[in-house]
Amino acid sequence: MKLSELCSEFKYECLSGSMDVDVRDVIYDSRKITEGTVFVCMVGAVTDGHKYIPDAVKKGASAIVVERADEAQQIPDQITVIQVESARRALAYMSAALFGHPDRKLVTIGITGTKGKTTTTYMIKSVLEMAGKKVGLIGTIGAMIGDEHIPSKNTTPESYELHRMFAAMVEAGCEYVVMEVSSQGLKLDRTAGILFDYGVFTNLSPDHIGPAEHESFEEYLYCKSLLFRQCRVGIVNADDPHWEEILKGHTCQVRTFSAEGNDVKDQVVDLFASDIGYINEGGRLGMHFTVSGCMDCKVKVHIPGRFSVYNAMVTMLVCNLVGIPDRAVLDGLEKVQVKGRVEILPVSKDYSMIIDYAHNEVSTRSVLTTLLEYHPKRLICVYGGGGNRSKLRRYDMGEVTGELADLCVLTCDNPRDEEIRDINADIKVGLAKSNGKYIEIDDRKEAIAYCMTHAKPGDMIVLLGKGHEDYQEIKGVKYHFDEREAVAEILDEIKSGERTVEA
Structure with missing residues (x-):
């Protein structure tokens, strides 16, 4: 060329x-x-x-x-x-x-915000796929082109890698790409020149502020707002207090959604959720609600927490705008699960088993307070800490789990070059601050098995820290370990009588 x-x-x-x-x-x-x-x-x-x-x-x-x-x-x-x-x-x-401007050959859906980007991209991807569309995804846990997973260093890859991924998606027959658009990606021009078909704002709170990222919250907000100067349609959470600032200087058509009030500056929002309630049916957790506006119907989503209502509304608005029939959207939402993000494993009708990627104080507090809204008989946390990482994170994790959980089972995460017992000793410093009850089982599968064989009706067992990961890193070696596989093996061992369930 x-x-x-x-x-x-x-x-x-x-x-x-x-x-x-x-x-x-x-x-x-x-x-x-x-x-x-x-x-x-x-x-x-x-x-x-x-x-x-x-x-x-x-x-x-x-x-x-x-x-x-x-x-x-x-x-x-x-x-x-x-x-x-x-x-x-x-x-x-x-x-x-x-690469031949591959972004112009796809329906491009970009999502920005502090929380909810990963979950929402997966929800949109899943619902579109259930409606028969082929979809690519780019975000925190890499890129997906069909069944192929491509690791990525950044939530929003460098522009060269980004367009190479787009080109591979076009080659694979994808019609859509759903991607996380980070504030750093916008600040560093990784998406420069792309006119997104749809840009989404989920919410905003202080994050990524520091010497190597953003100088201030104001700069962080400004960088997020740039997405709405390079998209055709902007979809905005009208319940977030920063939504008007996010739209300053926007060049797009605006669509809004809300679960708190159905008018924005005397204009009715495009999608409004009401009658919000919690689902806890035989170990399955989720939300139900009613929407009005561009869709008028009752909705179920089997991902727990009020934030799931907002993520679902984004999915509904996007799918509605691209022409997916309402019934297909609702069916898709009811079936969707996001790997490693408050992911419910169907193990028992008596208790719930949840996998979540939370591995710091903020994300752990968020997932535990969400689960407590379902009033479990006991909330049991299985987790460890990453080796060669800040001890402060371990203290904070110990303190928040000790405060909110009934029992913590300390185990192995990715200890890397450290000893598991040394990592857990740091976690116990935080647990002592909140008088948290705990036991220690170094082998992660055995820790999970202990919880499953000692579970009582109404319990919630949450496995923290691994999420979508399928390995453990120990002494410089990555060993295969998928919590879903471990849980399935334990269930088989219980059925075969190899493991005894405590009465």
Whole structure:
């Protein structure tokens, strides 16, 4: 592809060479430069791509993209040099062109907010798939293209990886992509040039504020708001106190949803939830509610917690706008489960078993307070702590579980290079602050088995920390461990008489 084609949709100045030069690939990691590539000198918090210009020259790059004109002086005349205001934005536009603008061949659904992004992307994906659509997903736990899972370092990948994923989705026959759009992704122009068909705002609370992320809450909010300047339709939670600030400067049509009041500035919201109630049926937990507006019906979702109502409303609005029949949406919502996010395992009609990825104080408090709304006879937590991580997180986890749970079973998570007993000793410091009751069983499967064989009617057993993970990392080795498989094995062992259930 000609360099001029790659650069056709953004402003640049050609400092030397020809724009007709052929380019085989766009590179921003100097280690991957080969002959015939264009090297984009990105400036980051840790390193400055301009210092790798000698490497790019030595390895035969056809062109180099710089932000500072004085850097061109060290580049031989036969190499094309273009100057741009932002190398990150240039990378995004060039990557889109390189892969043939795959985002324009998909229905793009981007979700931003502090909480609920992962769960909501999976809910939308699941409901669309149940309606017969092929859907790609990009987010916290990587990307999914059909049944293929692709790990990712960032919630919103770098623009080159993002467009490569889009292209793979198009190749695989996907019609839709649902993705988490993080504030960092927006701030760092990873989604620059994409016009999302639908942009969603879930909620906002202070997070990701610090030297390496956002300078202030105001900057965090501003970065979130950028999504609504690059989408056709914006779908906004009108119950969040920041919704009007999120829409400042927006260029999209606006749709709203609410569970607290059915008018926004004297205009009726597009979807309003009322008659909200809790489902606790034979070990299955969830929510039921009634909606009015663009859909008028009763809704059931088997994911516990009031936040599930909001996530479900986003799913309903998106699916309604893309033309999915109401019945298919409702059927999909009733069946949907999100792996590792308050995931209910159907193990018994007498007690509930839940898997959740919560592994810090904030997320643990959220999931436990949600489960307490169902008034369990006992709330039992099985968890450990990550090795080679902050001890403060362990103290906080111990304190919150000691405060809210009836029993904590301390066990193995990903101890990495630390000893399980040392990690649990730190957790016990927090447990002592809240006088939490606990026992210790180092083997995670045995810890789960203890809870299952000692469960009483009405109990809720929540397995914290692993969520979607299917491994344990111990002394530098990753061992396969999936809690769903462990629970199924324990059930088989109980049925065969290998394990005895305590009366």
